[in-house]
Amino acid sequence: xxxxxxxxxxxxxxxxxxxxxxxxxxxxxxxxxxxxxxxxxxxxxxxxxxxxxxxxxxxxxxxxxxxxxxxxxxxxxxxxxxxxxxxxxxxxxxxxxxxxxxxxxxxxxxxxxx
Amino acid sequence: xxxxxxxxxxxxxxxxxxxxxxxxxxxxxxxxxxxxxxxxxxxxxxxxxxxxxxxxxxxxxxxxxxxxxxxxxxxxxxxxxxxxxxxxxxxxxxxxxxxxxxxxxxxxxx
Numbered sequence: 001x002x003x004x005x006x007x008x009x010x011x012x013x014x015x016x017x018x019x020x021x022x023x024x025x026x027x028x029x030x031x032x033x034x035x036x037x038x039x040x041x042x043x044x045x046x047x048x049x050x051x052x053x054x055x056x057x058x059x060x061x062x063x064x065x066x067x068x069x070x071x072x073x074x075x076x077x078x079x080x081x082x083x084x085x086x087x088x089x090x091x092x093x094x095x096x097x098x099x100x101x102x103x104x105x106x107x108x109x110x111x112x113x114x
Numbered sequence: 115x116x117x118x119x120x121x122x123x124x125x126x127x128x129x130x131x132x133x134x135x136x137x138x139x140x141x142x143x144x145x146x147x148x149x150x151x152x153x154x155x156x157x158x159x160x161x162x163x164x165x166x167x168x169x170x171x172x173x174x175x176x177x178x179x180x181x182x183x184x185x186x187x188x189x190x191x192x193x194x195x196x197x198x199x200x201x202x203x204x205x206x207x208x209x210x211x212x213x214x215x216x217x218x219x220x221x222x223x224x
């Protein structure tokens with residue numbers, strides 16, 4: 001099953017540090033979206049990548065940046081970590097806008113900032 | 115910006131009872147999707163509604179999209195313990211962003 005793969009699964013960082021999260025999309029998917037999910041909340045849209053470019057962005061500061069590689073995999077970088085950045089970070093892949101079959105989510109990276 | 119609201123936040127039912135969650139958008143949507151997230155899991159796509167007034171069924175689940183394309187509902191008939199989880203609606207606006215609601219957590223007492 002070539003689903004969405006995220007790494008690492010868990011991460012503990014200190015306030016002020018930088019972190020990089022990685023995502024491999026489902027086979028055949030070309031678009032990657034990143035979401036932040038705080039405990040008990042719905043996923044909040046961070047940004048979306050297609051053809052190696054940021055196509056859409058949510059209301060997140062510039063500390064959050066990303067990249068998409070030619071093989072469609074993606075990275076999410078967060079600089080100068082705050083305690084409030086502690087959350088589950090979800091990567092979702094889709095074919096283009098995901099309007100036909102929805103998004104396929106990975107299991108997420110649980111980030112804890114101490 | 116676009117906001118998607120869901121009610122109720124929590125719903126506890128006895129097994130066999132029905133369950134409904136409602137979703138409202140601050141803006142007209144091009145389509146709406148529904149996802150289920152099991153405790154400790156990740157969201158799993160259930161369905162997408164596109165047309166005004168559209169109704170779709172998946173076994174015991176019935177999904178509706180409002181005539182004005184600003185609201186939607188998910189109804190589960192005769193809940194089972196396997197239905198436990200958080201149900202999210204996610205609306206796509208004219209800017210193509212997919213905005214999730216806060217979800218409805220369903221618990222089922224066997």
